Amino acid sequence: MTFDKLEIIAPILKAIEAKGYTHPTPIQEKSIPILLRKRDLLGCAQTGTGKTAAFAIPILQHIYNDATPEKGRRKIKALVVTPTRELAIQIKDNFSEYGKYTGIVNTVIFGGVKQGAQTQALNRGVDVLIATPGRLLDLIGQGYISLRDIKYFVLDEADQMLDMGFIHDIRRIIDMLPKKRQSLFFSATMPSSIVSLAGKILGNPDKVTIKPEQTTAEKVGQSLYYVSKKAKPKLLVFLLKTEDTDSTLVFTRTKHGADKVVKGLQKAGIQAEAIHGNKSQNARQLALNNFKNGSTKVLVATDIAARGIDVSELSLVVNYDLPNIPETYVHRIGRTGRASASGNAISFCDTDEKPYLKDIQKLIKQDIEVVKEHPFLLDGVDSLVAEEEKPQRQRQRGRSSKSSKPSNSSRSSNSSRTSTSSTSSTSSKSSKSGSNDWRRGNSTSRRRPQKKSE
Structure with missing residues (x-):
């Protein structure tokens, strides 16, 4: 399977090829067709398997295909919520790389820094917003962000969200989203708490699991x-x-x-x-x-x-x-x-x-x-x-016992003792030498x- 077989539009495919990518990873190959059909998705795959591209590419394609002339500043159409600043920055960079020929604008917001540069970017208008929960709720409260136009919502690293105590923030954010939207949950692990939360929010999602081992x-x-x-x-x-x-x-x-x-x-x-x-x-x-x-x-x-x-x-x-x-x-x-x-x-x-x-x-x-x-x-x-x-x-x-030929009980017993003795002797020699x-x-x-x- 190659990327050009996944019905990806030319501007995004051009960006993918510019990065030297030709074959999708398993999580990408399974998730992208589902997401292009605008289905909800519950995905499980460890970091390093290409999860970000699995959801970024379909979201960019949907926004590009649905684009209509807008009056005033751009409205936020896609929201990606993730637990840490570093991961938020990485996701923003990936959206920029895959969407560089689409004209789609994204920005990232997170805590721990002054908000000035972030609010300026928001005021200019963005299509895709990548955010950590605390700063997102803060800027919503200040009136810089509205979620009423969100069509695509991603909760990334959902397991870490719960481990870090973000469950109440996540529920507050989800309550502000439009009821009609495409929702995606991605997680490196899939504990029962994630399955339960996904069941309440996603309804009847498609599921993709790539076993980490x-x-x-x-x-x-x-x-x-x-x-x-x-x-x-x-x-x-x-x-x-x-x-x-x-x-x-x-x-x-x-x-x-x-x-x-x-x-x-x-x-x-x-x-x-x-x-x-x-x-x-x-x-x-x-x-x-x-x-x-x-x-x-x-x-x-x-x-x-x-x-x-x-x-x-x-x-x-x-x-x-x-x-x-x-x-x-x-x-x-x-x-x-x-x-x-x-x-x-x-x-x-x-x-x-x-x-x-x-x-x-x-x-x-x-x-x-x-x-x-x-x-x-x-x-x-x-x-x-x-x-x-x-x-x-x-x-x-x-x-060894299953593959050996049947023998009398005495011979089997002697063989067992010999095997144990040999193993013990080998172990002793190994520890000394x-x-x-x-x-x-x-x-x-x-x-x-x-x-x-x-």
Whole structure:
């Protein structure tokens, strides 16, 4: 399937081709035909799969085709609501790129900055408005924005909207929209709260789901380092100084944790910047631009602030803290390996994070390869690794038992004992040999995991 087969109009197709795109991603291929028919849509796909183009292209096409001479300033016809400033800016840029030959005007509004430039753009008139909830409601209250002419409404990253406590704001916004409109919900995950909200607002939408593990686990080389919480800073410095990477995105669970990691890296002589909700918009944008242009090699981010970070050819993602929501892990490592690229992801795991790891591996349906030789190995790691390998050995023995020929009970029992003894012996030899050869362990982590059926 190519874009020219999706009945996209010439001005937009020209812009798509100018970007070098020829084949739509799965979410685009499935969503664009539905949206061109002006159906409501509930879409689920992780970031990096092309969701923005999936809804931007049809909206631009509808506005272009429906254009009639307007008296006075342009009226807002499409509204995209998204949780973070960075993501709002990214969506605005995408609308500008895909619509550059259409004459359609868009603008973006968000909090954390003075409103002057934003209200001036609104006063000049726009067709498409991209907004964060707080600033949108603020400017509606001041009389700068009217939603009565909205024909197309998009709620992007709906799961993060709810996680960030925007549910009441979203309901207020939806109550102001015309009843007759096309509505689109896009989310990286689809918890029951999103399904419930969508059911109340969308009515009977078409649904498109692109499973996240299908687009991440196969392309991203994943490795796991067991390390104590206290030793995490040292291991991070060690890896950043020994790994050959052009750009590294490090994820922490908290804002304070992100700042602490940056201070530690800078103390070790590694240039790094943090991006999170406590930073001003200017500081966040500067840090992101520095990371994109390569002047900063390491960016430390929280999950919410990272929504909207779109860096091509990102070398490495480091899960400094494992997320307590398994879908978030898939979303994080999807920052590398975007589109058709490959990438690498490293995760740190201390004893307290073991339950998170278990949930993650259950979701992605694969065991993350453990790097057993590194200078900051967690005490008692052998028991943790053995616990990880036990289910795998049981599965292997189960498959072996099914494929073997029938034998008497005595022979089967002896075979089982021999297999267990052999595995234990091999594991013991492995833990003794090469205990200081961290490079061999690190090289092992570079191997991509074998593809598994999803």
